Amino acid sequence: MTITTAKWTVDDYHRMVEAGILDDRHVELLNGAIIEMPPEGTSHANRSTKGANYLRQLLGDRVEIREGKPLTLSDQSEPEPDIAVVQPLDDEYDAHHPYPENIFWLIEFSNSSLEKDLEVKRRVYATSNYREISFLIKVGAGR
Structure with missing residues (x-):
């Protein structure tokens, strides 16, 4: 017997979020x-907050700093990096999360999720059609 795992699309995921199915869960x-x-x-x-504050101070209003917010990287991936430095597109993000072409830099802090971040998320980021994304891991950061 072959077991097939159902794959969800970003549209499926958004419908679940809108329906409240995932309200009590912290997922991506x-x-x-x-x-x-x-x-x-x-x-x-603490490290995420300090890093984001530093980047805001350094880069000002030339970019938008998003902390733990979704990015739509493909039809099947919408990760929530700890910090994302993206184009400041104001109201456009009312209609959709930033796409790969809107992203300048991603930062992940990791400890207990290190294996997932290095194996799964790194591949998700690497296979996206992006301009340039750096992936940083700070071991010992408490998540």
Whole structure:
């Protein structure tokens, strides 16, 4: 007997979010799979906040700094990196999350999710049609 896993699209995922099915879960869509995200530890939260604040101070209004917000990278992946530096497109993001062509830089902090980040998320980021995305892992950051 062959077992086939159902793959979800970004549209499927958005319908689940809109219907409230995922309200009590901290998840992201990676390669068609809905993946649970571990709770954010204190060190992780502190490092993400300090990093984002530093980038805002450094880059000003030339970019938008998004913390833990979705990016639509393909029809089957909508990860939520810790920090994303994207084009400041104002109201356009009311209609959709940033696409690969809107992204300048991604930052991931990791500890307990290190294997997922290095194996799954790194591949999701690498296979997206992007201009240039850097992937940073800070081991020991508490998530």
